[in-house]
Every structure is written in structure tokens, then in C-alpha cells.
Amino acid sequence: TMGNWLVNHWFSAAVLAAWLGINIFLFTYYFLFFDRDERYFYTRAILGSALAWARASAKCLNFNSMLILLPVCRNLLSFLRGTCSCCRRTLRKQLDHNLTFHKLVAYALALLTAVHTIAHLFNLERYNHSQQATDGSLPAVLSKMHLQSNKWLNPIHSNQTTVEYMAFTTIPGLTGVIITLALILMVTSSTEFIRRNYFEVFWYMHHLFIIYFAGLFIHGIAGMVRGQTEESMEEVHPHRCARYLTQKEEDCRHDCCKEPEFGSIPAESWKWVLAPVLLYIFERILRVWRARQKVVVTKVVMHPARVLELQMQKKGFRMEVGQYIFVNCPSISLLEWHPFTLTSAPEEDFFSIHIRAAGDWTERLIDTFQQQKPEMPRIEVDGPFGTASEDVFQYEVAMLVGAGIGVTPFASILKSIWYRFQQADQTLKTKKIYFYWLCRDTGAFAWFNDLLASLEQQMAESGKADFLTYRLFLTGWNTSIANNVALRFDNATDTVTGLRHKTIFGRPMWNSEFAAVAAAHPRSVVGVFLCGPGALAKSLQKSCHQHSSLDPRKVKFYFNKENF
DSSP states (O other): OHHHHHHHTHHHHHHHHHHHHHHHHHHHHHHHHHHHOGGGHHHHHHHTTHHHHHHHHHHHHHHHHHHHTGGGOHHHHHHHHHHTTTSOHHHHHHGGGHHHHHHHHHHHHHHHHHHHHHHHHHHHHHHHHHHHOOSOOHHHHHHTTTSSSSOOSOSOOSTTOOHHHHHHHSHHHHHHHHHHHHHHHHHHTTSHHHHHHOHHHHHHHHTTHHHHHHHHHHHTTTOOSEEEOHHHHHHSOHHHHHHHHSSOOSSOOSTTOSOOOEEEOOOOHHHHHHHHHHHHHHHHHHHHHHHTSOEEEEEEEEETTTEEEEEEEETTOOOOTTOEEEEEOTTTOSSOOEEEEBOSOTTSSSEEEEEEOOSHHHHHHHHHHHTOOSSOOOOEEEEEESOOOGGGGGOSEEEEEEEGGGGHHHHHHHHHHHHHHHTTOTTOOOOEEEEEEEESOSGGGHHHHHHHHHHHHHHHHTTOGGGEEEEEEEOSOOHHHHHHHHHTTTSSSOTTTOOSSOEEESOOOHHHHHHHHHHHOTTOEEEEEEESOHHHHHHHHHHHHHHSOSSTTSOEEEEEEOOO
């Protein structure tokens, strides 16, 4: 429900409202300013309301350009997360919505760029039309003024100049075209499909932000759009003198004889973006320094279906469950850094990641490690990042749902819970875990099967076999699998996974799953954790509401969608 969403995401809602409010305020304030201010009376005579549209969108573009880099300063976010570790969990959790905010600001930039560009195309057309006009109208008279000095109003000074010529030969025109092209390429190459399948395209295209900011710094320097100067306003105010411009007298004697003079609006973009750009440069220097710290690959395991497991050690590396790192392999690419979820537990003396072949970079990395050269390829690591999923440990009963690749963070969580359980950790409230794993085919996750099998064995050996109940749902299966299952149905272990718990074919019936948990734990508080798609989140949230008892002494389900 909307009420629940606001309770859980009040901080996100407040940030969103503030951001929208500032954008609306800036746009409205500057639109009215340029639409009514007397200094732009003559500018409006030529351009009409397109002036206000261009200037108001420019202010909002500056504001959003200032914000766009902040959510991707990973080390800044880690620092904030560390300093507010005493703050409420919800506040720290909001820092994990950094990429959502980054995308939101990017879409706003794209929309505002469209408004700004269209307004300026109208402006150029009107400048051009006024320059060519010979009807003695106010725009025509203004366009012929001060062409030999630097006090002109219309930047188009000759009848031969075209709109295209202005767009590609002037500083504002050319930088505007370059900035817009860079933005279009960045937005189009960051769709989910391209990020998932052609990460390199996304990675390199996103570095066009350097061109975007360089263009932004110099975009307004030429001062193409002008207003009347303060001195000129005092001498010949448009309210008094505008009418005399179109009816010039030969022998002029009144105080409006002098022609109005115009000056450019000072460039402002650099003032808005200078601080975030410097902060980002510092962030990149910090990343390079951290990446230079030595990483030792202690173990390489090649799992079935081309999944590579790397176990590593790095001095001073401290992780929490559910965090991720960025990995670079200089022998493959000096510039490319790829994010991977950590699959080790904090209790282990190494940290590990599982890499499946999904694109050129991962394919080459797997090939490099498979070649078994005398020396290991050098690996650089930046991180860890992200909020720990410590909340799992705060519930007596936990329902963990992993869908597809979303199963990866649960490797770390399940291992950590088991270590804590073994060590009789007093802070661990968890007494029972239900784990649901949904995937199309288990091939790419054979390593996870092995992990579950070893956990299953360890629990059985220590007489705690009922601590973990897991259910595997195979959502993509064919007739050959079905026939194989039918033949071996009486086996002690599962045909598909080799585990003791049987694989279920098809999707879970969440109502019956929740009803079973509620019946088994009638007085417990159950934490439901998902790492998977949004559609699944909706149905789990619905089940949580339906199966939670109104009686405070009875079962309650709390939904947490982890942002891995």
C-alpha cells in the first residue's frame, strides 16, 4: 500500500520531493524573470517567449549537471555510510538508491536538453528572420544596430548566415551539438539490454561524460543571448524609448535619441559544476590509489557451465554480507572495471566472487585463468561497496528468495548465518531459514548447488539438519528433463541437482508457501528477503500482507527487497 511505501521510503520520497521542488522553482523563477525583466525587453521583441524557455531550461540543466556525478562517487557514499552507521538503517539503505537517482537526473537532463535545444532552434530562426527583415519593424531595426561595435543584440550580422552555419561554427552552437550527441549516446547505451549483454559499450560510452562537462564549461562563454546594459537602461529605458526606435526623426532632440546598447549574460554553467567535478576527480584518484594495493589470488576454481570462482586476499579488506566489489584485470583492459557480488562470508579468511561467461570481458577473463600460465594474471579490486544485509540476522525466521543471478548474494548470507550459528553467536536471532531458489536452468549455478550440498552435509553432521529448508524451482525445463526425473523419482537425491531436497518444476505457489511457514511458526516475526525482479517483489509483498496476522502476538511477515 502507499502508506507502507511511504513509511519504508520516507527519505527517498523527501529527496525526490526536494529535487522536483527545486527544479520546478528554478524553471518557474527564471521563466518569469526572462519573460518580464525590462533588461530583456528588446531581446523578447526578436525572440518572443522562446527566450524564457531557453534560459529557464538552462538553469535546470546546470542544477542537474551539478547533481549527476554525486551518486556515482562510490567512495563518497561509502564514507557517508560509515559516518552515519549510527543513523537509522533506513537512512543508510537510501544511499543504495544512488543509481536510481543518477538515472532519474539523467532522464531530466535528456528532457531539459530537448526543451533547451528546441527553444534555441526557434531563437536562431527568429534572429535570422529579423536580420533579413526590411520592413522597419522593431526586430528589424534592433538587428541592424551596432553591427560594427560589440554592443549588438542580434548575433547574426549578415543576410548570408544560415541557422546551420551558426550551429556548427560558433562556440555555443558547436559545444551544444557535441554536448547533445554525448548525452544521446550515454542515455541510449545505458539501457538494461546493452548493460547486460554489451557492458563494454555501456562502459566506454559513459566516459563521454568528460566531453559533456568540458563542453558545458565553455558553452556559455560567447554570450550569444544578450540583454540591455545597466547604463543603457538608465539612459534610454525601453518603456520610455522603445516607440522612438521604429519612428526615427531626422533631427532628434528628445532624451531617447541614443540607441540602446547590449551586453552578454555572463557564463554560469562552470560555477554550478566546478565543485562536483573536482570531487569526482578526487574520487577517481582515490580509486586508482586503492586499486594499486596488492591483491593475492589464493585459489582458482573452474565450475561447470564456465563459471569461474576467484578466492582472493587483500591487506585491510573488510567485508559484510551482501556487498560487492569492482574488479579490473589490466592484462585484458586497463580501463574496464566490472561489478561482482561477493560470495564469501565475513568469517572466512578470503573474499570470493563467481564470474559467469556473459560478454567479451568475462569470456577473456575466464580464458586467461584457464590457460594455467606459470604466473597468475594480476587482479585489481576496488571496494567493497553497498550496505550490508545484516537485517537477515534480526529475524527468528527468514524466508530468502533468490531468482536467477539474484541467487549470488545469498551464497554470502547462507554461509555467514551458518558460521554464526555454529559459533553460537548471541546476536544471531535466527532459528530457521527457508530458502527458495528460482531459475531457468541450474547449469550456470552448479557452484551454488555445491555450496548447498556442503551446508546440508555440515548441518546433518552437527545434528542441525532442520535449520535450513530449501526449495528449488526450475522454471525453464524440457521433456527430456521431465522423463529423466520420472525414471529416477525414487532416488534419495535429486536428479537435477544431486541434493536431498527435490527440485520442483514450475513456479512457486506463494500462497501455500506462506501458509505453511505461518502454520509452522504461528508466533514468529518472519523476515522475507528477495533478490530478484520487480514483478516477483510485488507478489511477495502481497503475500506478506495477506498472511500477516492482525493479532500482534501472532505471525507477522516483513518484506525487504534487497538492493544488490
